[in-house]
Amino acid sequence: MNPQLMWHLYRSYFTTEFKSKVFFYLSIFTIIMIIVIKFLLDPVSQAISPADEKSLAFGNFGVFYLLSGMWMDIIIVVFSLRSVKGDFDYKVTPQMLSLPCHRWEYYIAKILGAWSFSGFFFLVMCLVGATWISADQGINVYSFKMLSAFSLTMLRSLTLVIMCSFASLFFSKLVTFASFVFFLPLQSYTNSYFRSNVLKDVAKDLGFFETCGIILHNIFPRLGTIDVFARDQLTRGFIKNPPIDMNFAVEVPHYLGLTLLILLLSLLVFQKRDII
Numbered sequence: 596m597n598p599q600l601m602w603h604l605y606r607s608y609f610t611t612e613f614k615s616k617v618f619f620y621l622s623i624f625t626i627i628m629i630i631v632i633k634f635l636l637d638p639v640s641q642a643i644s645p646a647d648e649k650s651l652a653f654g655n656f657g658v659f660y661l662l663s664g665m666w667m668d669i670i671i672v673v674f675s676l677r678s679v680k681g682d683f684d685y686k687v688t689p690q691m692l693s694l695p696c697h698r699w700e701y702y703i704a705k706i707l708g709a710w711s712f713s714g715f716f717f718l719v720m721c722l723v724g725a726t727w728i729s730a731d732q733g734i735n736v737y738s739f740k741m742l743s744a745f746s747l748t749m750l751r752s753l754t755l756v757i758m759c760s761f762a763s764l765f766f767s768k769l770v771t772f773a774s775f776v777f778f779l780p781l782q783s784y785t786n787s788y789f790r791s792n793v794l795k796d797v798a799k800d801l802g803f804f805e806t807c808g809i810i811l812h813n814i815f816p817r818l819g820t821i822d823v824f825a826r827d828q829l830t831r832g833f834i835k836n837p838p839i840d841m842n843f844a845v846e847v848p849h850y851l852g853l854t855l856l857i858l859l860l861s862l863l864v865f866q867k868r869d870i871i
């Protein structure tokens with residue numbers, strides 16, 4: 596392993612992206628998204644009595660965090676497709692691999708680059724949103740729980756980058772992007788449904804869609820579950836959240852195990868792939 600070379604690959608990804616038009620346009624759209632989300636929250640603020648100001652502030656930030664996370668998913672998919680797949684499309688992969696590095700080092704550096712770049716956008720959105728809501732409503736929404744929620748979201752983001760990068764080894768950018776735009780909300784729904792309903796109860800009336808849902812819920816890392824838990828950490832104790840029924844002894848090994856499996860499969864496929 597050559598940490599210095601991996602750092603060089605990681606830094607070159609950042610340099611390339613900062614100079615790209617995609618970064619410029621996504622930055623503009625991110626600013627617009629922040630303004631739109633805040634604009635959507637204002638009518639809710641006016642409809643709540645002053646006695647609920649603290650709950651309102653943290654509730655608003657919870658909604659802001661949720662909508663920012665949805666936008667972040669799109670950013671993650673975009674930058675994931677511009678990392679390994681982008682190098683293939685622009686025929687620069689052979690150049691990169693001509694450096695004295697292993698393929699897995701190159702692949703990991705690209706994944707970490709896409710993950711960090713996406714996280715930068717999300718961090719900016721969270722800081723701007725928290726500052727704006729705190730100033731607007733006179734309630735400080737900064738807390739250590741924000742750090743906990745952000746850490747969980749970044750773990751989820753890393754998994755999503757790994758999944759997107761793996762899919763991009765087989766499919767075009769357009770197909771991969773469209774697939775994940777469809778897949779993410781669908782998986783969030785199935786994760787929520789099967790977390791709230793015991794499997795044995797669902798099995799009593801098992802149809803085609805329930806079967807597909809069970810498969811989707813179990814063969815992929817449960818991104819929706821991590822997302823819900825992160826937002827619960829953000830607002831727990833400040834607003835009245837319903838309790839989350841989650842078996843950590845099952846969820847944690849399932850999530851980490853499948854994430855690691857997809858990463859290993861990605862490295863194996865990339866290692867065996869002919870690159871000309």
